[in-house]
Amino acid sequence: MSKETLNFQTETSELLNLVIHSIYTHKEIFLRELVSNASDAIDKLKFLSITDKGLLEGDQDFKIEIAASKDKKVIKISDNGIGMNHDELVANLGTIAKSGSKAFMKAMKESKKQSDLEIIGQFGVGFYSAFMVAEKITVATRRAGEEKAYKWESDGKNTFVIDEIKKEKRGTEITLHIREDKENPNDEYLEEYKIRELIKKYSDYVRYPINLEVEKKDGDKTEKIMETLNSMIPIWKKNKTDVTEEEYNEFYISKFHDWEKPLMNIHIKVEGNIDYTALLYIPSRTPMDFYTKDYEKGLQLYTKNVFIMDKCKQLVPDHFRFVKGLVDSADFSLNISREILQQDRQLQSLGKNIQKKIQRELENLLKNDRKKYELFWDAFGTDIKAGIYSEYGLHKDNLKNLLIFHSTFSDDKTTLSEYVSRMTEDQKEIYYVSGEDLESLKKMPQMEAVKEKGYEVLFLNERVDEFAIRTLMEFDGKPFKSVTESNLDLEDEMEKKILEESEGENKNLLDGIQDALKDKISKVKLTNRLKSSAVCLVSGENGISFEMEKVMKDIPGQEDAVKAERILEINPSHNLFKALKSIYEKSPEEIVDYADILYNQALLVEGFQLDDPVEFSNKITNLLIKASK
Numbered sequence: 001m002s003k004e005t006l007n008f009q010t011e012t013s014e015l016l017n018l019v020i021h022s023i024y025t026h027k028e029i030f031l032r033e034l035v036s037n038a039s040d041a042i043d044k045l046k047f048l049s050i051t052d053k054g055l056l057e058g059d060q061d062f063k064i065e066i067a068a069s070k071d072k073k074v075i076k077i078s079d080n081g082i083g084m085n086h087d088e089l090v091a092n093l094g095t096i097a098k099s100g101s102k103a104f105m106k107a108m109k110e111s112k113k114q115s116d117l118e119i120i121g122q123f124g125v126g127f128y129s130a131f132m133v134a135e136k137i138t139v140a141t142r143r144a145g146e147e148k149a150y151k152w153e154s155d156g157k158n159t160f161v162i163d164e165i166k167k168e169k170r171g172t173e174i175t176l177h178i179r180e181d182k183e184n185p186n187d188e189y190l191e192e193y194k195i196r197e198l199i200k201k202y203s204d205y206v207r208y209p210i211n212l213e214v215e216k217k218d219g220d221k222t223e224k225i226m227e228t229l230n231s232m233i234p235i236w237k238k239n240k241t242d243v244t245e246e247e248y249n250e251f252y253i254s255k256f257h258d259w260e261k262p263l264m265n266i267h268i269k270v271e272g273n274i275d276y277t278a279l280l281y282i283p284s285r286t287p288m289d290f291y292t293k294d295y296e297k298g299l300q301l302y303t304k305n306v307f308i309m310d311k312c313k314q315l316v317p318d319h320f321r322f323v324k325g326l327v328d329s330a331d332f333s334l335n336i337s338r339e340i341l342q343q344d345r346q347l348q349s350l351g352k353n354i355q356k357k358i359q360r361e362l363e364n365l366l367k368n369d370r371k372k373y374e375l376f377w378d379a380f381g382t383d384i385k386a387g388i389y390s391e392y393g394l395h396k397d398n399l400k401n402l403l404i405f406h407s408t409f410s411d412d413k414t415t416l417s418e419y420v421s422r423m424t425e426d427q428k429e430i431y432y433v434s435g436e437d438l439e440s441l442k443k444m445p446q447m448e449a450v451k452e453k454g455y456e457v458l459f460l461n462e463r464v465d466e467f468a469i470r471t472l473m474e475f476d477g478k479p480f481k482s483v484t485e486s487n488l489d490l491e492d493e494m495e496k497k498i499l500e501e502s503e504g505e506n507k508n509l510l511d512g513i514q515d516a517l518k519d520k521i522s523k524v525k526l527t528n529r530l531k532s533s534a535v536c537l538v539s540g541e542n543g544i545s546f547e548m549e550k551v552m553k554d555i556p557g558q559e560d561a562v563k564a565e566r567i568l569e570i571n572p573s574h575n576l577f578k579a580l581k582s583i584y585e586k587s588p589e590e591i592v593d594y595a596d597i598l599y600n601q602a603l604l605v606e607g608f609q610l611d612d613p614v615e616f617s618n619k620i621t622n623l624l625i626k627a628s629k
């Protein structure tokens, strides 16, 4: 094969341009990235060699080596991992395929501020980050089990060159030709102390020895020896007490490509039916791709220190899909293929066990650190609520204690059991009101009577809320009840009787309003539910609420699939009702316009769009003119 010169994919060029020209902070992470690639490459080889011993080529002494030369201004990082063949070289080091770099580019594109370049420190852009310190990079590599070896070389501008070479040992050797830069010198990366420091800081847990070539003086002689810099104990195998918060965070950031430290970690060692260790993290905010189809849930799976798979889906349920982390269990036989592993019953029961642990940790957080729990809730509460109604409510009993909502009780959110503990003796139901934003919910007319009774009302201000609540149906034996339902049943017998009489006396007026609105509402009623408001809409008994109707409307193809039954309720003690009565007595035909205005007002309060806003506005205008005469 002759030498070929290839262009970087456009996105890669953009990324490289950024890396080379704009980023001066956090340069040191390049070493972490290269070491982590080397360690991944050994992991891959180890895994493949289970079924194909030949790949080892007689060398099982897995290691990563670093050598630096101040004279030549180069630093070399080599590994005896899987290596790359020609096509892999082109694909892996010519395009951006991987999560870290892709997410980084996306974040960069979305942010306008230069200071956001800081995020690279936490992100890492993989291999390409080496161009922060190198003016030229040479990669020599041979794929395990193959004969041909290749050299990849580039100055990170627009092109890279690939050439065939001889390389006896399998694996990859990366040579960085350190960039001269007076303003932002890179020379320290050639110093032994710095390399030691960086490996300790970022790569101590790497399971293979990271050996640095150091000079040792022996009398007059100096000789070069290899010294292992890392402790090699995977962080998850250490005792909790031996790991600092910072180490946990550092591990998360480098391993799971977040740019913010996690909200919390869950480090568990379980001995039982299945022995396992898990190190799980809850991110501190919703990942950028969380609501796209690119987001994949799952935990990394290791067995006996060998990496098996990256996103093992069975280990976390959908409602905890935000959890990142890894699970290491010696109880899996390694000879099974990934496909068989996926059906493994052990895996299912491991998943169940992990699910319980996550749940317990969240319950503890809710109990012990409400502030932090609210941060969690802001990021992932929607998923918990969706988890309640998905799979036909299969998980509702597990998840119901994790719910928190705003309520009329205070500005803080409340759990359902806190709500129940505050219920008054005569209160039989848990009241809620649903709608889009808290401020308008607080002012909903339907709330008035419930509030006057001294009952607390939950605010369901997210779309999934009502679906979750309806799946639950009850909590602690107390059914949920929407304050906008028609049969609120708050009155005593006396009040009911007075209302009925009043409806009888005003039958003509009510019928007149009903006739005027016949296509729009199913009924007009007088109500005790209102105090200072004149009218409101409530939903009927077909079980569909206004909020559900709105949600369904937004689903393409379902626009008219469900409609809540609308009942117009009028407050008989309000001056407006008296005014309606006198208008009806004088000229019954005028009631048509009034009815329409009342109905539209009630719609507005409910957050609905008016069928004909222009007509509504004209009617109001006419009324105002009339009033001024």
Ligand SMILES: Nc1ncnc2c1ncn2[C@@H]1O[C@H](COP(=O)(O)OP(=O)(O)OP(=O)(O)O)[C@@H](O)[C@H]1O
Residues within 6 Å of the ligand: 033, 037, 038, 041, 079, 081, 082, 083, 084, 092, 093, 098, 099, 100, 101, 124, 125, 126, 127, 128, 171, 172, 257
């Ligand atoms: N030392 C190596 N040995 C074998 N393959 C390597 C090595 N370094 C990099 N690669 C290959 O190049 C790919 C790209 O590396 P890069 O560091 O850019 O991203 P990544 O590490 O895969 O992604 P991320 O950083 O998001 O995990 C890797 O996925 C791997 O296939």
